[in-house]
Amino acid sequence: MGRLKSTAVFWVVRRGGLVRHAITVSPCAHAPNSAVEGACGAAVTLRLPTPNDRVPKTRTVTARCAECTAAVGRLGARDVVWDS
Ligand SMILES: [Zn+2]
Secondary structure, eight states: OOOOOEEEEEEEBBBTOOOOOOOOSSSGGGGGGEEETTTTSOOBBBHHHHHHHHGGGGGGGBBBBHHOOOOHHHTTEEEOOOOO
C-alpha cells in the first residue's frame, strides 16, 4: 500500500454495492461509470450522480470494507463519506 499518499480518503459505494470502499482520489475527478481502484484493491465503479432534488441511495450505506479500513487506518488520512 505504498502508493497511498493521500491526506483524505473518500468512502464511496460502487454501483449495486452495500459496503463503502475507500478511494484516495476525489470522486469528482472521475467520470461516472469509470472504475477506480479501492484501497483494498477492488475495482470500484462509481455510481451516476443522483439529481440534486433526490436523496442518494448510498446515504443509507454505513458498512465499510474491512480491508479498506485496515489500509487507510495506517494513513492517518481524513475520512470523507461520499454519496453519489
Ligand atoms: Zn475495499
